[in-house]
Each structure stands twice: as C-alpha cells, then as structure tokens.
Amino acid sequence: MLGNFTYCNPTKLYFGKAAVENLRTELPGYGKNVLLVYGGGSIKKNGIYDQVVSILRECGKTIAEDAGVMPNPTVEKLHEGIARARACKADLILAVGGGSVCDYAKAVSVSVNCDEEPWDKYFIRFEEPTCPIVPVACVLTMVGTGSEMNGGSVITNHAQKLKIGHVFGEEVFPKFSILDPTYTFTLPRYQMISGFYDIMSHILEQYFSGTDDNTSDYLAEGLLRSLIHSAPAAAKDPTDYEARSNIMWTATWALNTLIAMGKDTDWEVHMLGQAVGAHTDATHGMTLAAVSMAYYRHILPYGLARFIRFAVNVWGVDPAGRTDGQIAEEGLRAMEKWMKELGLVMNLRELGVTEDMIDGLVKSTLVMKGGYKVLTEDEIRSIFKESL
Ligand code: NZQ
Ligand code: ZN
Numbered sequence: 001m002l003g004n005f006t007y008c009n010p011t012k013l014y015f016g017k018a019a020v021e022n023l024r025t026e027l028p029g030y031g032k033n034v035l036l037v038y039g040g041g042s043i044k045k046n047g048i049y050d051q052v053v054s055i056l057r058e059c060g061k062t063i064a065e066d067a068g069v070m071p072n073p074t075v076e077k078l079h080e081g082i083a084r085a086r087a088c089k090a091d092l093i094l095a096v097g098g099g100s101v102c103d104y105a106k107a108v109s110v111s112v113n114c115d116e117e118p119w120d121k122y123f124i125r126f127e128e129p130t131c132p133i134v135p136v137a138c139v140l141t142m143v144g145t146g147s148e149m150n151g152g153s154v155i156t157n158h159a160q161k162l163k164i165g166h167v168f169g170e171e172v173f174p175k176f177s178i179l180d181p182t183y184t185f186t187l188p189r190y191q192m193i194s195g196f197y198d199i200m201s202h203i204l205e206q207y208f209s210g211t212d213d214n215t216s217d218y219l220a221e222g223l224l225r226s227l228i229h230s231a232p233a234a235a236k237d238p239t240d241y242e243a244r245s246n247i248m249w250t251a252t253w254a255l256n257t258l259i260a261m262g263k264d265t266d267w268e269v270h271m272l273g274q275a276v277g278a279h280t281d282a283t284h285g286m287t288l289a290a291v292s293m294a295y296y297r298h299i300l301p302y303g304l305a306r307f308i309r310f311a312v313n314v315w316g317v318d319p320a321g322r323t324d325g326q327i328a329e330e331g332l333r334a335m336e337k338w339m340k341e342l343g344l345v346m347n348l349r350e351l352g353v354t355e356d357m358i359d360g361l362v363k364s365t366l367v368m369k370g371g372y373k374v375l376t377e378d379e380i381r382s383i384f385k386e387s388l
Helices: 020-027 049-059 075-087 099-110 119-125 188-209 215-236 240-252 268-280 284-314 325-340 355-362 377-387
Strands: 010-013 033-038 062-066 092-097 136-140 152-157 164-169 175-178
Touching: 010 020, 010 240, 010 284, 020 049, 020 136, 020 175, 033 049, 033 075, 033 099, 049 062, 049 092, 075 099, 075 119, 075 152, 092 099, 099 136, 099 152, 119 152, 119 164, 152 268, 164 268, 175 240, 188 215, 188 240, 188 268, 188 284, 188 325, 215 240, 215 284, 215 325, 268 284, 268 355, 268 377, 284 325, 284 377, 355 377
Parallel strands: 010 175, 033 062, 033 092, 092 136, 136 175
Antiparallel strands: 152 164
C-alpha cells in the first residue's frame, strides 16, 4: 500500500542534441549577474564552455566565474564559492558539469545570504534554509547522480573525515537543467562506468525496502532493466547515442524523488560509500560498487522475498527447480557478473583502503533505518572487511 505523499518536481528539463540552445529561452527570466560554476577544466577542452559563454554573452549577462570545483566538493571550496557569489551579487548560479558541480552550486545557493556556518547548519544539523536562495540551473556533462533534478547536495569535510549529503526541498532544485547526451561522450571511461553504477545503486537503495505491493517498485524494475540493457552497449561504444541517451534519462528518474514516493527507502550503501569517500576521496560510484555485494549478501536473509523478486523480474532468473535462497543468490550473481563485465571496482583495496583504516570507516558511516536490517557497528565492520 502506498503511503501518503505530496509530489512536486519543479525542475524544467531540456533534453537532447543541442539542448543548450534552450538557455536562450530561460536566461531572460533571471537578473543580469550570472555566476558560472564549473570543475577542473573538462568543459574548456570539449568546447562546452565556449558554447555556454557565447550564449550568456548574447543574452547580455555579466559573467563571473567560479572554476575548480573538485569531484567530492569540499567545505573549503564551498566557502570560496559563497564569497564569489556575494562579490558578484549573483542572480543565477549556472552549474556546468557533473554532480559535484551541481551539488556545490546548490550548497552555495543556500549559503550566500546566510550568516551561519553552512557545514554546521546544513550538513551536521540538517536544518532547512531560512534565507533567500539564489536560483540554480544546470548544464549536465556527467551522468549518474540525478543532481540535475533533485535537491541533493553532498559536501566533504576532510578535517572531520565526513562526507554528508543534505536533501533540500523543492526551492533548492535546479530551476532548469540542460541534458544533452552528446555532452557526456568525452567522459573518461572510469567516470562513465562509475556513473552507471551510481544510477543502479540509487534505484536499488529505493527498491530494497518495504514488503508491500507498490507502484514505485515496478517503476524501479523498469529503470533497472533499461540500465542493465544499455550500460554494456555504452561501455562498448561510448558514442552510442541510443544507449547514452537512455542512460541519461534513466539516471534522472532514478533520483528525482519519483520512485521513493509512498515507500520506505534504504540508502545504507551510500552511507558506506560516503565513508569510503571521506577517507580516500575515491570516485563516488566506485565506492558504492566496492561495498555493494558484501552489503546485499549480508541483508539478503532479512529481505528474502524482495531479493527473489529482484532475481526474477530484473535479471530474468528462472525460479523452476531452485529454492528461495538459490533464486535470490542467482539474482545477486547475475548482478555481480554485470558489474565485473562493465569493469567496476569490486573491492576497497583498489580504492586505497587498508585494513588499519576500517575502524575509521566504521566511525564515519551513518546508520539508516529504512532498509531490511538496521546495521550494528560490528556488521558495518564485517561488511567493510569483506569488501577489502
Ligand atoms: O572537473 P572536470 O574537469 O569537469 O572533470 C570531471 C570530474 O573529474 C569529469 N567530467 C565531468 N563531465 C565530463 C568530465 N570529463 C570529460 N568530459 C565530460 N563531459 O568527471 C569527473 C567527475 O565529475 P563529478 O561531477 O565529480 O561526478 P559525479 O557526477 O559522479 O558527481 C559526484 C558527486 O555527486 C555526489 C557524490 O557524492 C559526489 O560528491 N552525489 C550527489 C547526489 C545528489 N545530488 O543527489 C547523489 C549521489 O548519490 C551522489 O552522492
Ligand atoms: Zn550516488
């Protein structure tokens, strides 16, 4: 049974080849000062920067730049962005990049007009914004996080060894996002496949929760099947527009709040992965891939019925002649095979984790309550050990 909910997603999307041209439609709706936020320079190499800047100029905008947003954006960089947004009196923050750039833009947007320390307010105390928010828009260049159509913002504090996400409300969602699948063609392979697993993890962490009959879970299965089908094709030929465009659209729907409606969600794999990210600065999707199999095998007995459904509906496992446990395990084996064939990182050592780091990882892991098993510290420790 679906629980009660209110659904509203205010982000307007422009999808497809040359979607960037739609900036001309949107930009007149905002003031003159645009803070252009981007990462380490990929958009200058692949020409996206030039396209965006020329449209901004044609639309008569005054452009201030905030470059160098790193993967897993830090609290120190956030302070820099707040200062830049204040200095240029930003009317719009235009994020051009992946989830890191988009998340960072949202964190800046809720902090510009706020005197409190943003890390404490939003990422430790999880308070909502109480000050005017600068609008954010996004030109997406990396697929995976769903940040283009959600209120998520993940910031890393290396000093405190914490990587924490705040899921803000509708007022912080990007006002509009530009999704051109061809913009993702220049992604390095490692980033591309990491993003594919981020998508899968988002869907799974909403799917592996609850025992009721729920439309959201059927939607999740459809998204999973599309991703499972398209990812190998994209890995084989990164310029396969059919595969890349389907994956881009799947990523958006995987984490734009739709498939969480009316149901519980888990998110423990993200908590484990974020702890790894806080200690190693590893690529987000790979941190999830490295801990997933140990986690899912650990919780399988507590959510057996859903794991059977996953095996049959998502991976096409034939239940005939198999026990319930065998069906469920066969589903996980199929998933593991798919992950290995894509070339995902399947263990923590490859991400720089060593045995002596495990106690620190355990301390950095937040425990969620919505999954099939609320983990104890010992269980978290043993999942990290198995993932080594
Ligand atoms: O910095 P540049 O030079 O642009 O290079 C980036 C970066 O090195 C590169 N890249 C992006 N687009 C490219 C490209 N290189 C060539 N061609 C392109 N078209 O890719 C690298 C990774 O980019 P990043 O933005 O860090 O990746 P991603 O989109 O995976 O974002 C990761 C961040 O998002 C957070 C993660 O925790 C992490 O901090 N998440 C945000 C979520 C949300 N808002 O809801 C949910 C997710 O679970 C996730 O936690
Ligand atoms: Zn993620």
